Amino acid sequence: MPCLPRRARHRSMLRPMADADPGFAPAKVNLTLHVTGRRADGYHLLDSLVVFADLGDRLTVAADEALSLRVTGPMAAGVPTGADNLVLRAARLLDPEGAARITLDKHLPAAAGIGGGSSDAAAALRLLSRHWKRPMPDRVEALGADVPMCLDPRAQRVGGIGERSMIVGGLPELPAVLVNPGAPVATPAVFARMTRRDNAPMPPELPVLATPGAAAEWLAAQRNDLEGPACAVAPVIRDVLDALGDARLARMSGSGATCFGLYDRPDDARAAADRIAQTEPGWWVRVVTLNPSA
Numbered sequence: 001m002p003c004l005p006r007r008a009r010h011r012s013m014l015r016p017m018a019d020a021d022p023g024f025a026p027a028k029v030n031l032t033l034h035v036t037g038r039r040a041d042g043y044h045l046l047d048s049l050v051v052f053a054d055l056g057d058r059l060t061v062a063a064d065e066a067l068s069l070r071v072t073g074p075m076a077a078g079v080p081t082g083a084d085n086l087v088l089r090a091a092r093l094l095d096p097e098g099a100a101r102i103t104l105d106k107h108l109p110a111a112a113g114i115g116g117g118s119s120d121a122a123a124a125l126r127l128l129s130r131h132w133k134r135p136m137p138d139r140v141e142a143l144g145a146d147v148p149m150c151l152d153p154r155a156q157r158v159g160g161i162g163e164r165s166m167i168v169g170g171l172p173e174l175p176a177v178l179v180n181p182g183a184p185v186a187t188p189a190v191f192a193r194m195t196r197r198d199n200a201p202m203p204p205e206l207p208v209l210a211t212p213g214a215a216a217e218w219l220a221a222q223r224n225d226l227e228g229p230a231c232a233v234a235p236v237i238r239d240v241l242d243a244l245g246d247a248r249l250a251r252m253s254g255s256g257a258t259c260f261g262l263y264d265r266p267d268d269a270r271a272a273a274d275r276i277a278q279t280e281p282g283w284w285v286r287v288v289t290l291n292p293s294a
């Protein structure tokens, strides 16, 4: 595999793209997640290749005299609607006095390793900074380690505890299936189950990967170091990975429990999703394109 330098841009903090759809909060998928150390404050150091999907939540804002949030949509059940919702926390970080009527249409499962809450927070920051004409706050990672990467939903290599990002090129669109078995998994519980925290990072230069097959092959030699600990917390994750057994690559995203399968063609992904949905009607199963408009 040639190891070519990639089109890359270093930034300590991502800023929203001028042409990003500000109210769309796409699912985040960790194609790799190497845990390489732990800081004195207990947070873990990561080396992760992150992409976003063409599926996500949708935020809208309208002028009003107070700040309010309404949560709608097929995955609204159980999502907090009060001040602890990351959308309202993002609004308050941007402007403690700001007023707006916000609607969050939930399509992603919560506590699922695909950054639903973090991506919602990033979309709220993008939308409300325009609506209120306020600059983006400096310390958005205070809302969660995944929030900075969600501000600019393009493929990126993430370091530090999640706050350092580098946009990467050289990855194709990836036909994929996302599967969540409906067991919420708490991120701290998964990190706490780790027995080894000083694992190897990815290679310093990521290769150019022209096709989904080449991407799956290279990714298969990388890891998600949280997969084993998450399976100990929620053994059903093993069943999900088994169900994705015909994929070119099956792996867990983030701290789980959502797993992704990568396929050569969208038709292969659709066939796999139909089969899994039939066998496990209680699971959340979606056909997506990862890294859309690569």
Ligand SMILES: C[C@](O)(CO)[C@H](O)COP(=O)(O)OP(=O)(O)OC[C@H]1O[C@@H](n2ccc(N)nc2=O)[C@H](O)[C@@H]1O
Binding pocket: 030, 033, 042, 043, 044, 045, 046, 048, 113, 118, 143, 144, 145, 146, 147, 160, 161, 162, 187, 188, 191, 254, 255
């Ligand atoms: C595992 C990932 O999903 C990978 O993208 C993220 O790093 C998690 O991001 P997140 O959910 O936004 O995380 P936060 O809400 O900031 O942290 C939740 C908890 O996860 C643990 N945590 C999180 C991120 C990190 N780099 N090290 C950690 O140890 C900490 O116990 C923290 O209290």
Ligand SMILES: Nc1ncnc2c1ncn2[C@@H]1O[C@H](COP(=O)(O)OP(=O)(O)OP(=O)(O)O)[C@@H](O)[C@H]1O
Binding pocket: 079, 080, 084, 085, 086, 087, 104, 109, 110, 111, 112, 113, 114, 115, 116, 117, 118, 120, 121, 144, 146, 185, 187, 254, 255, 256
């Ligand atoms: N807008 C939101 N959507 C979903 N969950 C939210 C939201 N705001 C707050 N939460 C809370 O955040 C917790 C984590 O949910 P989230 O969907 O962000 O987890 P996750 O997908 O595991 O994230 P990550 O991949 O960043 O670890 C949930 O248990 C929920 O109570």
